[in-house]
Every structure is written in C-alpha cells, then in structure tokens.
Amino acid sequence: MKVYKAISMVAKDMAEQGISKDRRNAQQGFNFRGIDQVYNALAPALVRHGLLILPRITERIVTERTTQKGAVLFYVVVKAEFDFVSTEDGSKHTVTTYGEAMDSGDKATNKAMSIAYKYAAFQAFCIPTEETAIDADSEVHNVAPLNPDQLLSAFTEFAGRATGEKELKDEYAKAWAALSGYPEHQEKCKDVTGIRIKELKQPA
Missing domain, CATH: 3.30.390 (Enolase-like; domain 1)
Known part of the structure; x- marks a missing residue:
C-alpha cells in the first residue's frame, strides 16, 4: 500500500x-x-x-x-x-x-x-x-449562558441523537445538575431520558 x-x-x-x-x-x-x-x-x-x-x-x-x-x-x-x-x-x-x-x-x-x-x-x-x-x-465571542429552556432543548436534541444508553445517562446527569433549582425542567429532562431509553431497548 x-x-x-x-x-x-x-x-x-x-x-x-x-x-x-x-x-x-x-x-x-x-x-x-x-x-x-x-x-x-x-x-x-x-x-x-x-x-x-x-x-x-x-x-x-x-x-x-x-x-x-x-x-x-x-x-x-x-x-x-x-x-x-x-x-x-x-x-x-x-x-x-x-x-x-x-x-x-x-x-x-x-x-x-x-x-x-x-x-x-x-x-x-x-x-x-x-x-x-x-x-x-x-475571533472571540462572549456567549451568554443558556437559560433553563435552552438547556432542556439542547438535552432533548442530544437525546434524540443518542445511540447508547451510557452516553445518554452521562449527558442526563450533566443536564440534571445544570438545571438545579428548576425542578419542572429536571422532571421533563427525566421524562425525555426515560422515553429515549425505552426506544433504544426496542429491537431494530
């Protein structure tokens, strides 16, 4: 070669x-x-x-x-x-x-x-x-921190692309911590994770 x-x-x-x-x-x-x-x-x-x-x-x-x-x-x-x-x-x-x-x-x-x-x-x-x-x-960009809605949206988008349960759970842990103080957003994050895990376990 x-x-x-x-x-x-x-x-x-x-x-x-x-x-x-x-x-x-x-x-x-x-x-x-x-x-x-x-x-x-x-x-x-x-x-x-x-x-x-x-x-x-x-x-x-x-x-x-x-x-x-x-x-x-x-x-x-x-x-x-x-x-x-x-x-x-x-x-x-x-x-x-x-x-x-x-x-x-x-x-x-x-x-x-x-x-x-x-x-x-x-x-x-x-x-x-x-x-x-x-x-x-x-170039240098000063980016404002994401608000709770944006954090949840970003996690939901990631969950839809996730191909493995471990990577999903790792990202869920980060999102949960980032949403500290916003229990409703944390619950939605949890729901999204549960739904995606069920989808991943279904036979192809």
Missing part, C-alpha cells in the same frame, strides 16, 4: 519547510496558521508525492447561541472524513476529525470544515504547532 509512503514523504517535506505562523489574533495575543497557508504549503507536496486528500462531511450540527450583547451566533460542529489516496496504486487511509466554529452570518460551516481539514493535516503529517491554531480563534 503506497499511500503510507506518500503520507510519509509529505510529512518529510512539511518537517523541512514547515508552515509559517504569521497570522495574529489581536484580541488574545497569539499567532496562528490560516487555512490558506496550509493549502499553499501542502499543495506542491501532495502533487509531488502523488497523494490526494478527498473530504467527506458525515455529520453537521447547528446551534443558535446569543452573545452577551444580544446578537445571534451560529455554532456549527462538523464530523469530517478525509480519504488520503495514493495516485500510484489507489490505496487509501481515512482520517476522521471534527471542526467547530461560530459565526454571526453564513460562514460558520465553512469555518468548521476548514478547521477539520487543517487538523487532519496537522495530525496526519505531524506538522508542529505551538498553540491552538484554529481559524475561528481569530
């Missing part, structure tokens, strides 16, 4: 040339590498060593959040799979990463996809990074 040799050769190039960290997060005072810098550094090495990176988004979750000033933010999480494919023999290896980002407009998904790609590259090719270098960190 020549895909691993190709990955190794690209990693060697990245170790020798690196990727400059010249983008600056002025609000929090650190430098980071932008996604365009990663593309520009990787593209020649990928062509030179016959390696393709083919992305595939398998999950996308969008949540609306509110800043302390009352503005709406879209918080997006994507689960992405990247097939690293050798052009010589067609052999491949799949890397899975997650990307998370916030935006007040229509760019949150694009940001999350870029972050997923960037960290897949960082990890697969062992590109050194001194700090958390994600594009979304070039």
